[in-house]
Amino acid sequence: MANNTDYRTDYVGTLFDNAESNPSKITLAFTMAGKALEQGHSASVILMVDAVHLALPNALDNVDIGAPFKPAKELLEAFIDKGGNVLVCGACMEHNRIEDTAIDTRFTKISGDDVVALLMHAKGSLQLN
Template sequence: MLTTTDYVGTLFDNETNPNKITLAFTMAVTALKRGHSSTLILMVDAVHLALPNALDGIDIGAPFEPAAKLLQAFMEQGGQVLVCKACMIHNNVAESTIDPRFGVISADDVVNLLMSAKGSLQLN
């Protein structure tokens, strides 16, 4: 897990809000394309998106890419997806069930990443 990152996006919504999901991943990928390190943190209800294949079928249409394709590009380009542990516990999402490419973090980690980032976007 990166302890610092240039860009932090925080996402709070699950699959019921495909627009916010798509925007979060689009901006995170854009940061990578511009040469910045990029981290997306799944919090509150968004922890459900940490489950494997949770982004399949989320496609809001042009000009945006489908969410699963954005996740793939994000991971391939060195992006980091982190999941709030307290939010996972609250939402009954077991750490053993999430995508193995994702990390699990505490509230302290969230604050540290946000305070050291050059920029952030909060989608709540």
Template structure:
């Protein structure tokens, strides 16, 4: 798990509540990487469902934004990290064995540490 990161995006919504927030979270995190910052997206609350494989495949809010699945793949390919709140997973019935293997499960302590050490971030709730 990344213990320090320059940019942290926190995402709270699932695909059925607000796909624009999902798209913006991965768009802005990708911009941070393009500007040579390290970047992390944390999935919390209902957003833990986005940790399931292919969860972003049908999230596309249209131009000028890329589809969320494509944004996620580019983000990971360029070194971005996706972290998932373990307590939120438990609360929402998401099992660690079922999530995308590229994502890491973290605790509330980890969330606070990442947020406090980041240079900046975006909270989408």
């Protein structure tokens, strides 16, 4: 992992879809990751496949599936404010032609090895694919 070689986090959510394909999965990913933080666990959300487009600044601005869920941007901001990590698959970024400099500076680019290590050390995970 860039800037961090500790692959230990209690909860890992993996997200594969972008805002156009399935906004419900995006909302659920950040809702559940936020719940993990509220319960005192460390939490990370990994953006993979088409979800790497969500790493672009303001990508969640218009994602709102309605009650009882909060808008995705609000969920993301709360998740980050409470110490959650958003991680982005580097190979998926390359495949989707997204440059490192284009992603939100609060997010961390990771490798496939990092993904495996995070999942293997997590106490629990939720895969939204």
